[in-house]
Amino acid sequence: MNKLDLYRDIVGNPIIDSLYQLAAPLKGINVVHVNSTKVGGGVAEILHKLIPLKEELGINTKWEVVTGEQEFYNCTKNFHNGLQGNVVSMNKKLLDIYEKTNEENADKLRNSLKDADVVFIHDPQPAMLLKYIPERKGKWIWRCHIDVSKPYRPLWNYIKNKVADYDASVFSLADYAQKLPHTQYLILPSIDPLSEKNIDLDIKEVKQTCISYGIDLSRPIMSQISRFDRFKDPIGVIKAYKIVKKFTPDLQLVLAGGGATDDPEGEAVLNEVREAAYGDSDIKILLLPADAHRTINAIQRGSDIILQKSVKEGFGLTVTEGMWKGKPMIGGDTGGIRLQVINHHTGYLVNTPEGAALRIRYLFNHKKRMLEIGKNAKEFVRENFLITRHLREYLTLMLAAIHYQDKDRIEL
Numbered sequence: 001m002n003k004l005d006l007y008r009d010i011v012g013n014p015i016i017d018s019l020y021q022l023a024a025p026l027k028g029i030n031v032v033h034v035n036s037t038k039v040g041g042g043v044a045e046i047l048h049k050l051i052p053l054k055e056e057l058g059i060n061t062k063w064e065v066v067t068g069e070q071e072f073y074n075c076t077k078n079f080h081n082g083l084q085g086n087v088v089s090m091n092k093k094l095l096d097i098y099e100k101t102n103e104e105n106a107d108k109l110r111n112s113l114k115d116a117d118v119v120f121i122h123d124p125q126p127a128m129l130l131k132y133i134p135e136r137k138g139k140w141i142w143r144c145h146i147d148v149s150k151p152y153r154p155l156w157n158y159i160k161n162k163v164a165d166y167d168a169s170v171f172s173l174a175d176y177a178q179k180l181p182h183t184q185y186l187i188l189p190s191i192d193p194l195s196e197k198n199i200d201l202d203i204k205e206v207k208q209t210c211i212s213y214g215i216d217l218s219r220p221i222m223s224q225i226s227r228f229d230r231f232k233d234p235i236g237v238i239k240a241y242k243i244v245k246k247f248t249p250d251l252q253l254v255l256a257g258g259g260a261t262d263d264p265e266g267e268a269v270l271n272e273v274r275e276a277a278y279g280d281s282d283i284k285i286l287l288l289p290a291d292a293h294r295t296i297n298a299i300q301r302g303s304d305i306i307l308q309k310s311v312k313e314g315f316g317l318t319v320t321e322g323m324w325k326g327k328p329m330i331g332g333d334t335g336g337i338r339l340q341v342i343n344h345h346t347g348y349l350v351n352t353p354e355g356a357a358l359r360i361r362y363l364f365n366h367k368k369r370m371l372e373i374g375k376n377a378k379e380f381v382r383e384n385f386l387i388t389r390h391l392r393e394y395l396t397l398m399l400a401a402i403h404y405q406d407k408d409r410i411e412l
Helices: 004-011 013-026 043-056 071-083 092-114 153-163 202-214 234-245 266-277 293-302 317-324 353-365 369-382 387-403
Strands: 028-034 060-065 117-121 139-143 168-171 183-186 223-227 252-257 285-286 303-308 329-332 348-350
Touching: 004 013, 004 387, 013 266, 013 329, 013 387, 028 043, 028 092, 043 317, 043 387, 060 092, 092 183, 117 303, 139 387, 153 293, 168 317, 183 285, 202 293, 223 234, 234 252, 234 266, 252 293, 252 387, 266 285, 266 293, 293 317, 303 317, 303 353, 317 329, 317 369, 329 353, 348 353
Parallel strands: 028 060, 028 117, 117 139, 139 168, 168 183, 223 252, 223 303, 252 285, 303 329, 329 348
Antiparallel strands: none
């Protein structure tokens, strides 16, 4: 059986059949995705799942990664923070390193990119490759996964100049789209329900995993799974936990995640989290390897409530993953979390630790409501945020890019 056919029992035959129909005119084309890491973060996870499915549909698909020295990643982390609204330094030395690194990567990737029918460049790190490959044949599309609704303007103006000549750009939300001189598309991220992080697990495995990390399933558990990043607000989660702990003394908090190879700030944030949790043995801080997918799955399934209290969030796949486990979600009132967490239906949106604590207390005092919201959350993900929908929209975008001229302005 083909991999794609394994999803029929989850989403139904008509959806899978439509994917084969959409892909038929695209068979044999060459597609390349380029980002800055194959390890850590939602972009890498999505590509690990989408690319094999495209290949199964007869689309020749490659995944390339740009590399650089530490100063390059310091610069692009600065980009990430600035595009999400922080005031950042526009250090000329770092910008020169950014441009030089892109030029060096263009030389390495030239043969792979110049003859491709469609090239997807993910986020700012490799955005300048376009400039250094003028002999390109196909359509180049910039895929921005970041919340750029209110960017630091001097930085956005710099990035805008680098991406303006792309044939199209893709954003996760309408609010994120910025004015650019080409067609823009909206594609929401997704999760793979058959991945190690999302498949059903036997209760014995859930128990064994939790016990191995000192998590007691007989006591209340709330968890947040994400990179140790200030925008994820792990300190705010600890503050909320400490408020609830006064009323639920046996409560446990799990903060689990890892780092991405292109994020140089992760260790500093992890140290801040450890300091904030110091002396409380009921706070479990787990630094997990990038491939600890079943561990994350088990921790989410063992939790009563899952949080993603981000203050900025491009989309928030950890929200989607938690909801797929049938758990009520308490999420920061920002970005793509707003599309997933529907107040009183799939969870609650919050802005402060105090607000999060209020919702946590409510759910622990209304167990029946907790189960209802969790059930709603899973069905909402099934209908809107699975990889089959994501694949359909990528296929539609490639058809539009290849077969329609810019003047047609086809929008998803």
